[in-house]
Amino acid sequence: MHERILIAGSGGQGVVSLGKLLARLAAETIQHVTFFPAYGAEVRGGTSNCQVILSTNEIAAPIAEMFDSILVMNQQSAEHFMSSLDKNGVAIVNQSLCKVHADSRHVLVPATEIADRLGSAKAANFVMLGAWLARKPLIPARAIENAMVSHFPGAPAALIDINIQAFRAGLAG
Secondary structure (H helix, E strand, C coil), X not given: CEEEEEEEEECCCCHHHHXXXXXXXXXXXXXXXXXXXXXXXXXXXXXXXXXXXXXXXCCCCCCCCCEEEEXXXXXXXXXXHHHHEEEEEEEEEECCCXXXXXXXXXXXXXXXXXXXXXXXXXXXXXXXXXXXXXXXXXXXXXXXXXXXXXXXXXXXHHHHHHHHHHHHHHHHC
């Protein structure tokens, strides 16, 4: 197994936090994991992305040019990164903020709208994670839900509950 994942959006959308959570959990069951964040000139509002590579074999480089999975949070990221999707890859696209030509490799998810209905548009990243995991079940969903509490120490219980609901909504997809 070798899965190259790109998560991209703007600062403040939880892109790097999501990648860090994914990498941390994957490291519990997958032998080799890398996490490589990249920020634009400004963090909140600027471009932000991260790469996570999961593999049963040693990983030669922590960054990739082509991806098996892309989670795209905003239009700027869609325009910049969609061409990096491997021919057999899947892109989970936040349809609320992106206009992307639909095809068999693109899963359009109204992530921001779903998260907003749940009470916090900031939970859109977890809707996206759930939608990805529904298609690529590489980590147990229960492990992700359990880790949300420890990954966000000091976060109000209501916010963690919204994140879990958003994740489940994405999974149910």
